[in-house]
Amino acid sequence: DEAWIALLLAVLPNLAALSAHYNHPEGWITRIVSKAAWKQSPFHPNSLSALQRLETLDLTWSGLSTVLSHYEYLPFFHLPSLRTLRLGPVQELHSAYSAADHPAFLPVPAMSPVESLVLDFFCNGRHGMADFIASCANLKRFVYQHTNDIIWVSRQDEEDSAGIDASFRPWCFHEALQTQKQSLEVLHLNDLGDGSMPRPNPPYRGDVDPISHDRWFGSLVDFPRLRDLRMRASNLLNFHPQETEEVVLLRDILPRSLTFLHIADCNEVYCARLVANLEDLLAQHDERLPNLQSLLISPERETPHGTSIRVKDSFRKQWTTLQMMCDRVGVQFSLGGGEKMETKLNHWSPGKVVDEALFG
Known part of the structure; x- marks a missing residue:
């Protein structure tokens, strides 16, 4: 499959928009994109210019037996012409990621041309999708809808993340969006998604804020x-101010x-x-x-x-x-x-x- 997709992309050098909806996520898609973004074999700059003119990408999966971690999508932010990006499902369970085997799987602070980023299908961003947002040079539109559900990518992920709070954490997005203050025009932040404690409540490790989903987002002035x-109303105003607020x-x-x-x-x-x-x-x-x-x-x-x-x-x-x-x-x-x-x-x-x- 990987070879056929690579060949298809190679013969469509002027491809400007792509919408793909698969049953299950496959790692080869991001591997292909990483090579195309960096113009590596088989996408040599003197012969094949796959995805170099891609402006719009809508990539979602209907089957949730496997959900990709957020760093698996980072290669898309290396594409030189991409302006509109919709992804899902996406899980951001860790703020730090293991050493990547390819530079395209690392964030590119303020280098990506993506202006519209939509994460509205089965997404859980515990750290505000900071790698995605900070990679954008001038993000104009950000849409995020939260789900409390987590699908473990591996047994190691399950062990490492057992007992974490999967609730919406609005202040993390405020911190991430500080990098886009001068460009952001549209913000839809979990107005349609989960705004409650996960069900059923897991045995959390350590101290967990029971109303993290209702905490204040922060100022937008x-x-x-x-x-x-x-x-959400409870994120717009600080109805539950903490001691420092x-x-x-x-x-x-x-x-x-x-x-x-x-x-x-x-x-x-x-x-x-x-x-x-x-x-x-x-x-x-x-x-x-x-x-x-x-x-x-x-x-x-x-x-x-x-x-x-x-x-x-x-x-x-x-x-x-x-x-x-x-x-x-x-x-x-x-x-x-x-x-x-x-x-x-x-x-x-x-x-x-x-x-x-x-x-x-």
Whole structure:
């Protein structure tokens, strides 16, 4: 198979877009890409220029008996023309990786031309996908949806990672995205993925933060180009401040460039504080968020691991005054229009949004 794929790529030197969906991941794909990226045999620069003009790549696997570790995908970031990349499943269990047998399996800080990176199918990035993000010279769009499920790549991985917390860790992504502050325009961070403790709870080693998935992401005020933000409510504001954190206000952590804001997975207990913050923000609309056009609020799922979303009357009533305020300043306001995703072993699919007002 490896030889045939290499031959196919060799006879398509002008290939600009590639979408591949396989049943099971195979290591030969990344080996081929590593050789093509570095113009090594059989892809000698004087004869074959495979993948040198590839701009768009969508690579996903439907079978999850084997899931590749994140470093297996690093060769794609060495391709000289790649701008749009979607990958999945991806697991980032370790921040450090063993010595690579090829330089393409090492990150390339601020060298990759990738501008759009989507990791939305069965991904677990314990360290914020830092190697991927930091490899980009000017990342404009980043989409990440988290899954609590982990598929062990090997028995050694299982032994090394036994008892780790597989929960979403938002602050790790904030740290990684600091390298892209001047370019990032779109950020969809786990607005559709798992935002709960893994099920069933494993016997964790050492001290584990039981609400790591609900911790604060961090400030976005220093992201001057960010226009589209989608994030869980508990990650947008620090509802659970740690000892070293102060309580923050939305007006102090959002960039003026924002045009679309989706606050997802909003628990009713968060509503009062969110409404107060948003009203404060809209009262200074021209100064703080002059470009804001649309505000979407989605309630949390009915069960932590479910996919159904119900817009209860009690939830809707808490947003009445804010909706009127949005109308006055010309911001489109909507409730419950977002989708949740359910994880299945073969695909992602949207969950249901139920509005009680439609059945009154």
